[in-house]
Amino acid sequence: MKSNHKILTLLLLGLGLLFSQCDKEENYIIKNLNHNVIMILGHGGMGDLYKYPNNTLEAIKPVIGIGADGTELDVQITKDSVLILFHDETLDGRTRCDGYSSPYNYNWSEIKDCYYNTLVDDIPIYSVDEVFSSLPNLNDLYFSFDCKLNPELAYNEVYRRQFLGAIKRICEKYNMSGNVFVESDLAFLLTAKDMGLTTKGIVVGSSVDQASDNNIFGIGTTVDTPPEEIDYAHSKGLYVMMWGAKSDAGNKKAIGLNPDFLQTDKPIPILMLFERFDFDYDIP
């Protein structure tokens, strides 16, 4: 009988723990420039923890399907000015194209069959054109282009204009200029303005005052940014794009900072938290 008591106590303790895991209702009051709503963007799609690689259609479709407003994407250009989705500096390592260097050293036709090193399926590198043409209701979605400039050419004006020209063409083709953010340094964003791009510039590596003085749309920050800096950006009329939310706790930390746009590696819990998760979508 004594052992039965022990067993029951253990089980009841277990059950108590089980119930204590149930989500508690949390209310967040958001104060930002974006109608007091945080635009939720995936990080490269469903984020670093998803089974498919970031920046692929396989990772982008689900994040949109579950209800995110869009996603951050790492973009680069090829030698023939095709805007592609790829994060790393070289194709070697992440793809089966062993020994391949920067995507900028190849034409699109030469690298479109560079499949990612994954255990499941053949996942190719995608061009932005392929992704945009595959998504339903594209004009209801938002994308933040993290421009991965070739380090050797990062300050080459011809290269920068070639890069921005590729962004401009694709945005105009799909009427997406108003729905695309371009993340880069101040000089790159000023060149974009000079070229007539109407995308929304998110400056990285400059102060709030510099961004404000140059009439940039917003600033890029991490979840570790002091709240005063975000408040100051808002007071200057600058929108705040935040990244670095890699966990549920990271999401909540970010929410407390009142960003206007949040790139997250954990889109599901934050969408559920704000009643923006579409349970009807079946995540592959």
Next chain:
Amino acid sequence: MISSTFKYIILILFFQFCVAMITAQDTGEQQSNFRNNIIKLNAIPIAQAINGHNQKWLGVEYERFIKHNLSVGALVDFGLFEDYTFIKYHDYFDENEGFSYTRKDVVTRGYHFIPSVKFYFLSTKQKKGQGFYISGCLDFNQYFKKSEIYFSQTNSFAYENSSTTRLSAGATLGGQFVAFTRLVIDLNISIYGKLFSVSRGQNNSEIPPLNATWVFNDNKGWSTVNLMIGYAFGGGKKK
């Protein structure tokens, strides 16, 4: 969708359960129980914690022993299987149309009727119904889903109704512990395969099994985990 903490808790619970079973077998000489009937409540929201749905459903199972290690039973899970709001914002920067949203409120009610035959392949001699078992079962279930959609831009509503009727067959592996001769705790995991389904409304799309912890292969298969607490009666003790 399940948090890793929750997975660990389920594992700990299962471990505790196994310890309980083994300990009970060691001390089984102290009492004997040969009760023929068990009523169990399936009230622990394991599926909800794993699949993330807001659910309020209850299960009741009746199990009757026809031999010391063989029983037949039927489980009925019924109630609210889905209750959520989905808000989608539009036109964040559209100065002409203005910021707007669509809000969808979804409620799905339904039931599962699950008859089963259980074989206790590892059981104590002192207590009927205590041990590890496998069972074969059928799951006949019906869901009725109601959606109300609000468009803020036009201040208008739309309504959608849909339903799914499904029959599936499955197998269960479980363990059951009898404490104080009458209190029963049953932890089991089941795998189901769909035999057929009929869906109506919303493009005839199928409502997935919402009592499931994991659904795979486009609703063709799924698993459930149940932790049930019950009461044994009838038959009585033997000394």
